[in-house]
Amino acid sequence: MNTNLPGAGAALRISGLSFSYPARRGVLHDVGLVVRLGERVGVIGLNGSGKTTLFFLICGILKRETGEVLVFDRPVVPGRFRPDLGLVFQNPDDQLFSPTVGDDVAFGPLNMGLPPDEVTARVHEALKTTGCLALRERAPHHLSGGEKRMAAIACVLAMRPRLLLYDEPDANLDLRARRRLIQLLQASGETMLLASHDLDLVLEVCTRVLILDAGRVVADGLPHEVMDDAALMEAHGLEPPWSLRASITKPHPPKG
């Protein structure tokens, strides 16, 4: 693990982080992690391996049992608003609660106390970046899954966070929406942590990858190296992404 990286310039520094839910002990065990400015870190692992919990602890949604979380060298205090830190939820319906998409995107900047002109400019910029300008006056519950996802990302981008956490942003997206998402993430300049089961997406977007297994970081390195290690991936219930497999198994021809 890279926990011994120099602290200067670190966007995120986690040390000794452990967490349990009342009904489930040991969800995260002594997690240590340093993410440098501008890094795009993929977090992969099976369902229940602790990815979402890790993100919730980084944001301060959950209160950690032990350990420390520093974002841009400032400790994360549970419940305290940190506009420099943004989380895109797994389910966009959790995030889109305002009457219109425009209102929702403006929600964060207004809470930051920005002047109206600045709010308008940020809303426009975030909607343009995500390709959602035409959705500005639409009600969130009338949007398609892909549109909701992009609108949810716009809501977070409007606060201009310097550290972005994406919790399975590709879930339930069709191929075109997935491609748009990949292009958006690739063009993004923020430091990023991205949890996903789509390993090809992680390969295309991330500069570094972590494997979480049973609440522990069991691998940390370059995406091509980590995800191409079939033995390592298999040991933690994963498979190398399709794009890294030397020979793709062809489907059996129909009998008869």
Add this chain to the structure above:
Amino acid sequence: MLTRLSYPSVFLLAVVVLLPVAAGETPLLHLGPITLWEEGSAAALLIAGRLGAILTLSLVLLGTSPLLTTIRAMRALGLPATLADMMLFFLRYLQDLADQLAAMQTAMRLRGFRTHRLNWRTLKVVAALAGSLLVRSYAQSERVLQAMVLRGYGDTSRAHSRTALVLAFRAGLFDVLALCGTLAVAVGLVAAQVVFG
């Protein structure tokens, strides 16, 4: 409009039919064994007129302006911010809940469950369905609150942090003109009633 008015009209019909023959002291008309009373008839007309006016006005109001505008107007008229936000959330997530319920019912039907068989097991399954929907709604409300807090909702350390989602309606020039027109028509009607008696 007439279709929407038809449901409350059933209640109204009962009042209009029963009151004139059941209440009052001054007979208006004798139709065999049935007597039509003046006071009952007047009360029935009054109730029918008022209920009809209220329902028509409500339907026109709700049918011609977006619900959010109506909520904002109610907020400007003094509806507490919490209630306005609750109405907004109700509108926003009612459709989601209905979709979830429909999906769960479909899943149950696909596995052979039929609600028309009323027995102990059916009641247990329907109760479990309702419980599951309640738990899901609660969990989702928690996640929505988390998403709001992460974007600064209710942060007491910031002076600008908002604690209300629905902002009060602000009247524009057109709204002022429309109000003046409506008041003029109302005053005209009252004046006409006074003059013509």
